[in-house]
Amino acid sequence: xxxxxxxxxxxxxxxxxxxxxxxxxxxxxxxxxxxxxxxxxxxxxxxxxxxxxxxxxxxxxxxxxxxxxxxxxxxxxxxxxxxxxxxxxxxxxxxxxxxxxxxxxxxxxxxxxxxxxxxxxxxxxxxxxxxxxxxxxxxxxxxxxxxxxxxxxxxxxxxxxxxxxxxxxxxxxxxxxxxxxxxxxxxxxxxxxxxxxxxxxxxxxxxxxxxxxxxxxxxxxxxxxxxxxxxxxxxxxxxxxxxxxxxxxxxxxxxxxxxxxxxxxxxxxxxxxxxxxxxxxxxxxxxxxxxxxxxxxxx
Numbered sequence: 001x002x003x004x005x006x007x008x009x010x011x012x013x014x015x016x017x018x019x020x021x022x023x024x025x026x027x028x029x030x031x032x033x034x035x036x037x038x039x040x041x042x043x044x045x046x047x048x049x050x051x052x053x054x055x056x057x058x059x060x061x062x063x064x065x066x067x068x069x070x071x072x073x074x075x076x077x078x079x080x081x082x083x084x085x086x087x088x089x090x091x092x093x094x095x096x097x098x099x100x101x102x103x104x105x106x107x108x109x110x111x112x113x114x115x116x117x118x119x120x121x122x123x124x125x126x127x128x129x130x131x132x133x134x135x136x137x138x139x140x141x142x143x144x145x146x147x148x149x150x151x152x153x154x155x156x157x158x159x160x161x162x163x164x165x166x167x168x169x170x171x172x173x174x175x176x177x178x179x180x181x182x183x184x185x186x187x188x189x190x191x192x193x194x195x196x197x198x199x200x201x202x203x204x205x206x207x208x209x210x211x212x213x214x215x216x217x218x219x220x221x222x223x224x225x226x227x228x229x230x231x232x233x234x235x236x237x238x239x240x241x242x243x244x245x246x247x248x249x250x251x252x253x254x255x256x257x258x259x260x261x262x263x264x265x266x267x268x269x270x271x272x273x274x275x276x277x278x279x280x281x282x283x284x285x286x287x288x289x290x291x292x293x294x295x296x297x298x299x
Contacts (some may be wrong), residue, residue: 104140123211136174146159225280
């Protein structure tokens with residue numbers, strides 16, 4: 001059997017990016033023309049193989065550096081950026097998760113010392129009947145689990161852009177509702193004031209920063225709106241059922257005993273609208289950030 005390589009042309013495009021103060025782009029075209037030489041052959045028991053005798057290589061460089069050096073520098077730069085980003089993310093999320101966990105523990109301890117505190121089960125149920133507590137619990141889990149078990153099911157789920165965008169939505173709503181409706185209810189002092197500030201301002205703000213730094217540049221789909229509305233819908237159902245059974249409601253604007261079912265349902269509907277509007281704003285912001293990033297780094 002005789003295998004003859006007559007002529008072939010291989011074109012290889014490599015686009016590399018190396019960091020030298022600012023990012024520079026390497027791009028080169030390597031065209032290899034190999035022509036056979038019938039004078040040279042390698043004999044074997046099965047036939048003759050005609051090896052290419054001469055190879056013409058022409059390279060066009062768009063940067064004043066050897067392409068292989070550019071490739072290596074780009075790889076080192078990309079590796080360095082990846083390590084730096086991972087370290088920044090790990091440190092930031094560790095700090096934010098610790099603050100959120102401390103705030104949750106402090107608030108639960110304060111609730112056990114309230115004059116109307118009853119059994120541990122009642123305290124536990126009421127604690128997680130606040131939307132603020134649910135949001136901060138999600139914040140803590142979303143900060144820690146992707147770090148502890150990045151390859152686990154929970155870590156992957158909480159790393160999804162849609163899930164983290166939904167939690168950002170909850171965080172923003174928690175801060176706004178507290179500032180507008182709840183901050184002047186009662187008199188919070190000392191540790192109670194600290195817990196309120198951490199749960200309603202500090203932890204939500206840190207999660208918003210986390211979203212802006214590490215999530216907003218990715219693709220966030222319109223289906224995120226549906227994902228966001230799952231928890232508020234379940235929370236509204238739980239609040240009505242639990243309140244009907246116990247007579248206790250976590251917030252005055254959801255207190256059926258005082259304002260009645262029609263007003264309460266209207267308030268729930270308004271909050272659903274607010275969640276949708278907040279998601280639309282976040283998706284629009286995501287589009288703006290992605291567009292800016294693509295213009296700044298088109299490749």
